[in-house]
Amino acid sequence: MDSIIFDLDGTLWDPRETVLTSWNQALKEQGYNKVLTKEDLTKTMGLQMHEIAKILFTELNEQEQIKMMDDCIAIENPYVAEHGGELYPELENTLKELHKSYRLFIVSNCQDGYIEAFYHYHKLDHFFTDFENPGRTGLSKGENISLIMQRNELRNPVYVGDTQGDRNAARAAGIPFIYAAYGFGEVEDFEGKINGLVELPELLRTFQG
Template sequence: MKTVIFDLDGTLADTSADLIAAANSCFRNLGYGDVLDPVGDAHTAFRGARAMLGLGFSKVRPGFTAAEVMEQYPILLEAYAEEIDTHTRLYDGAVEAVEGLRTSGYAVGICTNKPEDLADRLLMRLGVRDLFGSMIGAKTVGVSKPDPKPYVAAVEEAGGVLAQSFLVGDTETDRNTAKAAGVPCVLVTFGPDGDGVKKLEPEALLAHYNDLSRITKELIG
């Protein structure tokens, strides 16, 4: 089957506020208060838990160590799991676009660097887990994007064929993953980097999910 694989954070859903809230809970417990700004630091939120912790520590404790970040990492994940969908919302038109692909005979799946259990939980809470034929998260296959193995696994688990697939994402990591897998990449312009993703020269840009059906036909028929 022809297949479309999606990144999750910053591509299908805006998860930044809940991620920032989880990181801030760590800093509150350490006595620093809410160190990260939900709007100003949203860009870093999509880079993962360690990136958020590193940014926060850089603001309050410039001489922080990697060990301090790793000490807070599981605490952040636990806090995030508890409040995973308080502010998170799917991007406008995402559900309709995925449903349209399925109706048209395409396989769809997810390849994310979010831990698989958290990704599953989030999509269940949002009521859309059943729309996706595959779910490959961080370390599901032992490595994470931009290594191509998770992408290949997402295509295969969805029942697709690599040569007739492409990746929808929002960052340089997704662009590099697609390059490594030898497939086209579509980058959204409503994610954390906005129009800045143009410089990554993806095969297509997606300004709204209303355009995904057309782009899909252009890329894989």
């Protein structure tokens, strides 16, 4: 194994409180009479932005949904960069240990600028070689994983994520999937499972053995 590709939300951190505050601010500024809850965000985790808009803004037509999502994102990225999110326990120490033996990457179903906001606040970018998302490429998560593999000449990567969509994306890219069971989704089909990030280094050693 030469590399690890991570999902972001539900795998490396929980950004829901920060994202929720920024999105509700956007809705208020646009005069949209709705207040989103943490449960609303939880049920959309792992989806692309246009899919999230369809679920959260059912009262709007497609064009209005897209505009509302764009308005949310315009506030979200700088807000996340300023306030950060809740890192999962032992994240930095785990990344530090993994970085000694593997190249690390992020592929998330987020908008352009979101991963950069995560990097900006938490100062973890030096652990990662590259990242990708549909906000930049317009591609599916599986296609973005494949793009990262091709661009960085990865021969034997593994993908770590917390949802069935993550598992499907890893399968589409033809690589093993490790289920982060502490995240937001439920997955039954996986090559490995962790209940906390601190378990990942030891699990990966069994992959190599």
